Amino acid sequence: MDRRDFVKIGAAIGGALVASEALAQGAPDKNAGKRQRRAGPFPGGQPAVVTPNGTTLPLVEKDGVKIGHLVAMPVKHTLAPGLEADCWGYNGRVHGPTIEVVEGDRVRFYVTNRLPEPTTVHWHGVILPNGMDGVSGITQKPIEPRETHVYEFTFGKAGTFMYHPHYDEMTQMALGMVGMIVVHPKNPKGPRVDRDFALITHEWAIPAGTRRPDPNEMTDFNVLTFNAKAYPGTAPIVVGKGERVRMRFGNLSAMDHHPIHLHGLTFEVVGTDGGEIPVSARYPETTVLVPTGSVRVIEFVPTESGDWAMHCHMTHHMMNQMGHGFPVMVGANAQKIDARVQALVPDYMTMGQSGMGGMDDMKMPAPKNAIPMRGGKGPFATIDMGGMFTILKVRDDPDAEDGTGWYVHPNGTVANKADDVKMKADGIDPNVAF
Incomplete structure (x- = not known):
C-alpha cells in the first residue's frame, strides 16, 4: 500500500465516521417530511415510554423531589x-x-x-449511595x-x-417481582x-392445571x-412506517438469555444498562441477545x-405450557398405542406423530387453567406460536390503528398456492411433491 492509497482509505473512513456521528447528533431525517413529528413531554421532545400490557408509576413532585409508592403484594394475574x-x-x-x-x-x-415474608428493592444498574442499594443484610435491614x-x-x-x-430473590423474582426504570x-x-x-x-414454571x-x-x-403476558395475551405494538422507534428490553429471567428477533427490519443496539453505546461501535442486526440480568436498547426505522x-428465537420459548420430557414421536405409528389407551381414556391421542404445528386446531382437552400448545387466531390460519411472542404492526397511519386489525396486503403480495401451469412454464414439475 502506497501513501496515496493510505490517504484515500483514511479519507473514506473519516467520511463514514463523520456521517455516522452526524446521524447520532441529529442529522436531517429523510422520513421527517412523510409524517408529523410529535414532541413528547421529556427533554428534547422525547416521547413518554409505553409499557405494553403494563403501566407507569405515578409520581408527585414536592419541594423538588419526585415521590412514588411501591406496594409489594400477592397478585392474581392472567x-x-x-x-x-x-x-x-x-x-x-x-x-x-x-418508573x-x-x-x-x-x-x-x-x-x-404486604407479602408474607420480608423484602427489599434493589435498583439494578443505578449508581447511588450504598445505603440505598436495597441488598438485605448488607446495605439495609429487610422490610x-x-x-x-x-x-x-x-x-x-x-x-x-x-x-x-x-431478599429471597429466587422466590420473589420467580413469582413476578420485577420492573423497568427509564x-x-x-x-x-x-x-x-x-x-x-x-x-x-x-420465564415461569407452571405445570398445566396449577396456579x-x-x-x-x-x-x-x-x-x-x-x-x-404470553401470546396471545401480549398486546401488539403499533408503529408508523418511517417512524424512528426505540425498544428497551430487560431480562431478569431466572436462567435463560433471550435472543429477540424482529421480522421485516434491521436495527442497531444503541444502549445497555451500562449506558449508551458509541456510534462507532454500532452495527445493523435483526436479533439482539438480552442476557440474564441485562438491558439492551435498540432503535430502528421500519x-x-x-x-x-x-x-424470542429459542423455539421452546414460543410455546405455551409445552410438555417436556416426552419421547420423540415424529414419524412414529401410534395407532396401537392409541387404541389401547383409548379403552381407558376415550379422548386420548398421542401427540407429535407428524409434528406439533396443528395441535391447537385439534382442540384437545386440557386441565382447567392450562394453555398447552395454544396460540392465537391469525388472518390466514391459526398462529401456532405462543409464549415470548408478539406482533409489531407497522402502519402508514398508526394513530388510526387500535392494534386489533390485521394488515391488508396489496394484490399480488401474498405467498399463495402455486399454479400448475405457471410451474410448468417455469420448468418446475408440479408432481415433484408426490
Missing part, C-alpha cells in the same frame, strides 16, 4: 387467556409499573410490604411484612435500568424517536412472557408496512 396464576408483584400488577424520570431527578420511593421503608436518591445517569427484590437524558443526543417502548422478559409458579425450577420453564412477528 398470563394469557385461559391461564391465571397466583403471583407476587407491585401495586396490584405483574410486573411492577415502569420514568429524567436525569438529575431527586426521587423518594416508599416501599410497603418486614406490614412495614414501609423509604429510599431517597438522585438519578445521576441517564439510561434504562430495572428493579427487583434482593431515565431520560437531560440533554438528549441524536435524532428524536417517535415511539419508545419498554418490555421485560420473564402457583414454581420458584424452585432451574431448567424446565414452560411459560415465557413479554411484560408478564420501511415496510405489515404485521411483523417479534419473538
Whole structure:
C-alpha cells in the first residue's frame, strides 16, 4: 500500500465516521417530511415510554423531589387467556409499573410490604449511595411484612435500568417481582424517536392445571412472557412506517438469555444498562441477545408496512405450557398405542406423530387453567406460536390503528398456492411433491 492509497482509505473512513456521528447528533431525517413529528413531554421532545400490557408509576413532585409508592403484594394475574396464576408483584400488577424520570431527578420511593415474608428493592444498574442499594443484610435491614421503608436518591445517569427484590430473590423474582426504570437524558443526543417502548422478559414454571409458579425450577420453564403476558395475551405494538422507534428490553429471567428477533427490519443496539453505546461501535442486526440480568436498547426505522412477528428465537420459548420430557414421536405409528389407551381414556391421542404445528386446531382437552400448545387466531390460519411472542404492526397511519386489525396486503403480495401451469412454464414439475 502506497501513501496515496493510505490517504484515500483514511479519507473514506473519516467520511463514514463523520456521517455516522452526524446521524447520532441529529442529522436531517429523510422520513421527517412523510409524517408529523410529535414532541413528547421529556427533554428534547422525547416521547413518554409505553409499557405494553403494563403501566407507569405515578409520581408527585414536592419541594423538588419526585415521590412514588411501591406496594409489594400477592397478585392474581392472567398470563394469557385461559391461564391465571397466583403471583407476587407491585401495586396490584405483574410486573411492577415502569418508573420514568429524567436525569438529575431527586426521587423518594416508599416501599410497603404486604407479602408474607420480608423484602427489599434493589435498583439494578443505578449508581447511588450504598445505603440505598436495597441488598438485605448488607446495605439495609429487610422490610418486614406490614412495614414501609423509604429510599431517597438522585438519578445521576441517564439510561434504562430495572428493579427487583434482593431478599429471597429466587422466590420473589420467580413469582413476578420485577420492573423497568427509564431515565431520560437531560440533554438528549441524536435524532428524536417517535415511539419508545419498554418490555421485560420473564420465564415461569407452571405445570398445566396449577396456579402457583414454581420458584424452585432451574431448567424446565414452560411459560415465557413479554411484560408478564404470553401470546396471545401480549398486546401488539403499533408503529408508523418511517417512524424512528426505540425498544428497551430487560431480562431478569431466572436462567435463560433471550435472543429477540424482529421480522421485516434491521436495527442497531444503541444502549445497555451500562449506558449508551458509541456510534462507532454500532452495527445493523435483526436479533439482539438480552442476557440474564441485562438491558439492551435498540432503535430502528421500519420501511415496510405489515404485521411483523417479534419473538424470542429459542423455539421452546414460543410455546405455551409445552410438555417436556416426552419421547420423540415424529414419524412414529401410534395407532396401537392409541387404541389401547383409548379403552381407558376415550379422548386420548398421542401427540407429535407428524409434528406439533396443528395441535391447537385439534382442540384437545386440557386441565382447567392450562394453555398447552395454544396460540392465537391469525388472518390466514391459526398462529401456532405462543409464549415470548408478539406482533409489531407497522402502519402508514398508526394513530388510526387500535392494534386489533390485521394488515391488508396489496394484490399480488401474498405467498399463495402455486399454479400448475405457471410451474410448468417455469420448468418446475408440479408432481415433484408426490
